Amino acid sequence: MTDRDFTRASCVAAVRVSADTPERRRAELSTSLQRLGDFLEWSEVGRGPFGSAIPRGARVVVKPNWVLHENRGPWGLGPLVTDPGLIHAVVEGVLAAGPARVVVGDAPLQGCDLERLLGDTGLDRWAADLQTREPAFEGVRDFRRTTCEFRYGVRVAREDQQPESDFVLFDLGAESLLEPVTDMRGSFRVTQYDPRKMRQTHAPGRHCYLVARAIVEADVVVNVPKLKTHCKAGITSALKNLVGINGNKEFLPHHRVGGSRHGGDCYPGGSVLKRAIEVALDQSNLASAPGTRAFAWSATGDVLGRIAQLMGDEVGVEGAWSGNDTVWRTCLDLNRILNYGRTDGTLAETPQRRVLHVVDAMIAGQGDGPLAAEPLELGLLLGGGNPAAVDWVGAHLLGYDPHRVALAREAFGRFRWPITAFERDEVRLIGDLGGGTATLSDVLAATQSIKHPPGWRDSAAASLERR
Known part of the structure; x- marks a missing residue:
């Protein structure tokens, strides 16, 4: 199933999708998608766009981005989640290759109302209809073990939504990319979750992830992210989308408590006010159940946060800036597990499955993404066999200097279970941008003025900084 070495797949294809309405775009x-498969040599006559990449009888998971059921800004679902028409096309293309089993699955935010999202996009009706017609299609899976709602700013969790047997526990130990920034104080945080749970999953010499068994048992994974700016990682695309294969948030460090002056990476420098906000939020998250204490601490954090905003703060206390030195490590760990992970929770020295990346860059997301994404009309599909190469191109398209985006830059690092065996300057762009001969500098030169999250404006490409 892994006859092609993904670590050497330095080629990225871009295909234009030029239809001017959602209906025509879907048509x-x-x-x-077929043209994308042709450019990347994934296709096969009579077996669709993935015919040479997906063997007959393969077990396939299609992994979209379903992060949230509504945009936190006024811009709708278009720049927020993977286009439902693209999901249709990808699944139909996968089925044409003759797999034994196809599943579409994701682990959105725990507060995402996935049932509502599937209803609003029509994916629930599409999946139900397809299951009646295609025996190999097994429908949609929610990979979350925990969901939640928020009452007056306090998280109320619903645990054990999926059995633990549906997941595989991995411990990367000292080989985790998080190990160099791990301390004994339990500094790792993920917003609105109990930090005590994260101390159990990430500590010196112990770095655990709980990955959906459907992913680990797959022969092929088709990763179908939405290209967006991201307030914590700079970019969310092929690499960051893999956060959605993990079942519980407490396995996913996103930042480290404190400012950069004191060894954290939640915000630049040091701030007594921001440290007070962090303490209030921690106390709210430590509450065993919603109640007066939790509500009081949450309200205190909100009031202090508003004061910080009135004083001109735009970054907050959640690692939403270019100095976040944690989240990229988590993302790359998950990519290593996806490619090298075995069903017994260990990692092999060779890739265990084929991973294809098809990026929705038709209406990309800009601004304060990923949850309040504004539309950025690019009209493109990106594809490739290597997520680092794909995201190197994606970062250019989002107007970044990718050397300033740790997730894009560090994916080319040399570590055990590598993601690349080529250098950044070896990424090659083919397809519709420049007639198949375009360089990344050509892409950058054509980039329009793009909005970045406040904490990432210093990572914009030089040509955009001058605009």
Whole structure:
């Protein structure tokens, strides 16, 4: 299933999807996807855009980005989640290759109302209909073990939504990319979750992830992210989308408590006010159940946060800036597990499954993403066999200097279970941008003025900084 070495797949294809309405775009997607497969040599006559990449009888998971059921800004689902028409086209393309089993699955934010999202996009009706017609299609899976709602700013969790047997526990130990920034104080945080739980999953010499068994048992994973700016990682695309294969948030460090002056990476420098906000939020998250104490601490954090905003703060206390030195490590760990992970929770020295990346850059997301994404009309599909190469191109398209984006830059690092065996300057762009001969500098030169999250404006490409 892994006859091609993904670590050497330095080629990225870009295909235009030029239809001017959602209806016409969806009609064009199958053709565009076929062209993408042709450029990347994934296709096979009579077996669709993935015919040479997906063996007959393979077990396949399609992994979209379903992060949240609504945009936190006024811009709708278009720049927020993977286009439902693209999901249709990808699944139909996968089925044409003759797999034994196809599942579409994701682990959105725990507060995401996935049932509502599937209803609003029509994916629930599409999946139900397809299951009646295609025996190999097994429908949609929610990979979350925990969901939640928020009452007056306090998280109320619903645990054990999926059995633990549906997941595989991995411990990367000292080989985790988080190990160099791990301390005995339990500094790792993920917003609105109990930090005590994260101390159990990430500590010196112990770095655990709980990955959906469907992913680990797959022969092929088709990763279908939405290209967006991201307030903590700079970019969310092929690499960051893999956060959605993990079942519980307490396995996912996103930042380290404190400012950079004191060894944390939640915000630059040091601030007594921000440290007070962090203490209030921690106390709220430590509450065993919603109640007066939790509500009081949450309200205190909110009031202090508003004061910080009135004083001109735009970054907050959640690692939403270019100095976040944690989240990229978590993302790359998950990519290593996806490619090298075995069903017994260990990692092999060779890739264990084929991973194909098809990026929705038709309406990308800009601004204060990923949850309040504003539309950025790029009209493109990106594809490739290596997530680092794909995201190197994606960072250019989002107007970044990718050397300033740790997730894009560090994916080319040399570590055990590597993601690349090529250098950044060896990424090659083919397809519709420049007639198949475009360089990344050509892409950058054509980039329009793009909005970045406040904490990432210092990572914009030089040509955009001058605009």
